[in-house]
Amino acid sequence: MKEKLVIIKVGGKVVEEEATLNQLLNDFAAIQGNKILVHGGGRSATKIASLLGIESQMVNGRRITDAETLKVVTMVYGGLVNKNIVAGLQARGVNALGLTGADMNAIRSVKRPVKDVDYGFVGDVEQVNVSILGDLIKKGVVPVMAPLTHDGNGNMLNTNADTIAGETAKALADIFDVTLVYCFEKRGVLKDENDDNSVIPQITRAEFDAYVAQGVIQGGMIPKLENSFSAINAGVSQVVITLSSAINKNEGTKIIK
Numbered sequence: 001m002k003e004k005l006v007i008i009k010v011g012g013k014v015v016e017e018e019a020t021l022n023q024l025l026n027d028f029a030a031i032q033g034n035k036i037l038v039h040g041g042g043r044s045a046t047k048i049a050s051l052l053g054i055e056s057q058m059v060n061g062r063r064i065t066d067a068e069t070l071k072v073v074t075m076v077y078g079g080l081v082n083k084n085i086v087a088g089l090q091a092r093g094v095n096a097l098g099l100t101g102a103d104m105n106a107i108r109s110v111k112r113p114v115k116d117v118d119y120g121f122v123g124d125v126e127q128v129n130v131s132i133l134g135d136l137i138k139k140g141v142v143p144v145m146a147p148l149t150h151d152g153n154g155n156m157l158n159t160n161a162d163t164i165a166g167e168t169a170k171a172l173a174d175i176f177d178v179t180l181v182y183c184f185e186k187r188g189v190l191k192d193e194n195d196d197n198s199v200i201p202q203i204t205r206a207e208f209d210a211y212v213a214q215g216v217i218q219g220g221m222i223p224k225l226e227n228s229f230s231a232i233n234a235g236v237s238q239v240v241i242t243l244s245s246a247i248n249k250n251e252g253t254k255i256i257k
């Protein structure tokens, strides 16, 4: 039987606020056994870019990443956000190791080809290094993964954190029994975005398509669910979308194959 592995992905709004981040780190520290934390930080990058006079542009939930923006996201995700989380986990007795995709060649990607949109320095994941991540985890190390990858030719690339979590979960499902939890500031996928009591407890692909057609599910929730279905159909045992303070509770929206 495969050992269990829990992968938690936490989004930008939670990591940017001290109180919600601290709560998440407490809850993450309480998880027993093998685990990985994948973080975003999109909101922090947008704020710091703005302070530097760089305007942010998102298309389909993805950041248009020109050369200057790439410098900002590398500093913010690989530096500020990642190291704050690593230090916070170390303070809680978790042996966290911060990684971008370049570190130990953890995730290699290819610059997204220009079709309708030129996303600039955005990477599509090609390969997750299962042996390196597996070895680290089996040694008791807890990887903390930033939403950055590399192309193997010396270039960093910006990669959406939901995708990092989904692709890492899929790759590690070869050697672990993986549970993937997307946590954010809402209680799950909602029937009415403004009503926190309207959580959809479980969702199939067909229901997802219908909700998108009705406009119930939109924006950043669409790629999050696309990543979720991709993971559950590629051998990940469980995928859940839930509130960041509920990662250890049996709540939120469960993705059904």
Ligand SMILES: Nc1ncnc2c1ncn2[C@@H]1O[C@H](COP(=O)(O)OP(=O)(O)O)[C@@H](O)[C@H]1O
Pocket: 010, 011, 012, 013, 040, 061, 162, 183, 184, 186, 188, 189, 190, 191, 192, 193, 216, 217, 218, 219, 220, 221, 224
């Ligand atoms: N039906 C829905 N239920 C919950 N959130 C939704 C829904 N439709 C759209 N959203 C939006 O999706 C957002 C989550 O996507 P995103 O901002 O990419 O998350 P993250 O911060 O985790 O990366 C929510 O903040 C919410 O505004």
Ligand SMILES: CC(=O)N[C@@H](CCC(=O)OP(=O)(O)O)C(=O)O
Pocket: 010, 011, 012, 013, 039, 040, 041, 042, 043, 045, 061, 062, 063, 073, 122, 123, 147, 158, 159, 160, 161, 162
């Ligand atoms: C290519 C791309 O869009 N990358 C994302 C990476 C950060 C991210 O995904 O952060 P959240 O989880 O907080 O949204 C971005 O720069 O916004």
